[in-house]
Amino acid sequence: MRRRDFIVIFGFAAIVQPAIVQAQGSVKRPLVGVLMPVSQAAASVWSDRLQRGLRELGYVEGRDVDIVYRYSDGDHARLPALAEDLVRLGPRVVVTGSMLSTFAVKQATETIPIICATLTDPIGFGLATTDARPGGQVTGILFTLDTLPGKQIEMALEAVSGVATLGMLVNTKNLAAQIPRRDAMAAAATLGIKPVLVDVRDADGLDAAFQVLAHAGVGLVFVLPDPLFVSERRRIAALAIEAHLPTLFALREHVQEGGLLSYGIDVSDGFRRVASFVDKILKGAKPGDLPIELPTKFELDDRFHESCQLS
Numbered sequence: 001m002r003r004r005d006f007i008v009i010f011g012f013a014a015i016v017q018p019a020i021v022q023a024q025g026s027v028k029r030p031l032v033g034v035l036m037p038v039s040q041a042a043a044s045v046w047s048d049r050l051q052r053g054l055r056e057l058g059y060v061e062g063r064d065v066d067i068v069y070r071y072s073d074g075d076h077a078r079l080p081a082l083a084e085d086l087v088r089l090g091p092r093v094v095v096t097g098s099m100l101s102t103f104a105v106k107q108a109t110e111t112i113p114i115i116c117a118t119l120t121d122p123i124g125f126g127l128a129t130t131d132a133r134p135g136g137q138v139t140g141i142l143f144t145l146d147t148l149p150g151k152q153i154e155m156a157l158e159a160v161s162g163v164a165t166l167g168m169l170v171n172t173k174n175l176a177a178q179i180p181r182r183d184a185m186a187a188a189a190t191l192g193i194k195p196v197l198v199d200v201r202d203a204d205g206l207d208a209a210f211q212v213l214a215h216a217g218v219g220l221v222f223v224l225p226d227p228l229f230v231s232e233r234r235r236i237a238a239l240a241i242e243a244h245l246p247t248l249f250a251l252r253e254h255v256q257e258g259g260l261l262s263y264g265i266d267v268s269d270g271f272r273r274v275a276s277f278v279d280k281i282l283k284g285a286k287p288g289d290l291p292i293e294l295p296t297k298f299e300l301d302d303r304f305h306e307s308c309q310l311s
Contacts, residue, residue: 030282032067033091033112035083035105037098037227039073042253046097046117046271053275065282072101074203074231076173079104087112093281095274097267098227099176102127102138110137113287115277117270118143120176122292131292139277139290141270143225148250149180150187152263156220156248157191159261159302163219165194167245169209169236171226173201180224180250203232206239214243225250225264233257252301266297 034050036043047069051061059065068089070082083104086094093113096102102116106127119127119140128134131142157163166188170181181197188195196216198209213221221240223229229236230253237258240247249255250264277290 029062029064029066031089031091032065032278033086033089033094034067034069035079035086035094035096035101036069036071037074037076037079037096037101038071038231040069040071042074042230042233043069043071043097045253045268049268049272050095050275053272054278057275057279059275059279072227074228076100076227080107083108093278095271095278096140097271098174099125100174100227103175106137112137113281114138114140115274115281115287116140117274118267119292120144120179124179125175128292133289134292135288137287139287139292141273141293142295143265143267143270144179144183145265145295146183148264149184149222150190152248152250153184153187153191153193153222155263155300156222156246156261160220160246163193165196165216165218167196167198167213167216167218167221169198169200169213169221169223169229171201171224171228172199174226174228177224177226184222184224200228203228203235206232206235210239210243210245213245218245220248221245222248223250223254223259230254233259252299255301261302263300264298265295266299269297270295 061067070086072078072082079100087108091112093115094105096105096114096116098118099120102114105114114137116138117140119142122128122138127138128136168184170177185195196213196218198212200206200209223236230251233254234257241258246260249259249262251267252262255262280290
């Protein structure tokens with residue numbers, strides 16, 4: 001090769017190479033949106049499990065994928081605006097932590113796949129045709145089983161004897177809460193226990209709710225699953241202890257903040273498993289072709305307090 005030809009070729013390579021590197025560096029990583037119905041602090045363990053699940057599949061945040069989070073702090077009214085904000089960012093898939101979060105994202109977009117870590121009756125709510133083949137925009141992990149509230153109450157009655165009246169704390173603004181509420185009411189009737197249902201729609205109603213429950217003489221308070229109650233779990237535990245009311249929950253996060261007993265589906269494990277759905281979506285799968293999965297891990301946690309007068 002003549003020296004002049006070498007210089008020309010070398011010069012051309014010197015010009016092209018930086019352009020290639022620049023183009024490669026500008027490749028946009030796939031974006032995963034996450035809409036949490038609770039506070040950032042309350043959701044931290046769930047976010048950690050999601051990231052761990054992605055790492056197990058070879059995705060490192062900031063290298064292979066970007067993740068953006070939005071938190072509603074237990075305020076359901078904020079979810080639509082947060083969902084629209086996420087959708088504007090153009091994520092390839094959105095992970096949700098509640099049914100109301102799922103509804104909010106679905107209202108904001110008809111095309112972006114949605115994976116919910118806590119699905120409740122997705123067929124009944126029109127989100128799926130069947131569990132085996134959802135057929136639409138939504139898939140994920142089930143959070144409820146028909147027999148679970150009965151099992152939760154039975155386990156609590158083994159720890160707290162002599163319960164004749166069962167208080168139930170529920171947020172009727174949460175449409176998904178009607179499923180566990182229905183099953184809990186049926187279980188109470190089967191066990192011959194009188195239910196006292198108290199509706200709490202915002203944090204300001206918690207003090208009055210526990211006053212009603214204490215006045216009704218309930219022997220146990222079943223706090224049904226709801227993002228509002230998760231975000232206010234420390235306050236709920238304090239109110240229950242002050243009123244000398246033993247408490248039953250579906251999530252162990254409540255017991256970690258002072259609640260008495262929890263038994264239910266491990267939501268953290270659900271977020272870890274959601275990572276496999278994200279992986280499949282990013283590789284081209286459609287959410288309607290990914291079967292909705294049953295929960296596989298349950299957890300029991302309890303902590304008895306001297307301030308709770310148990311018989």
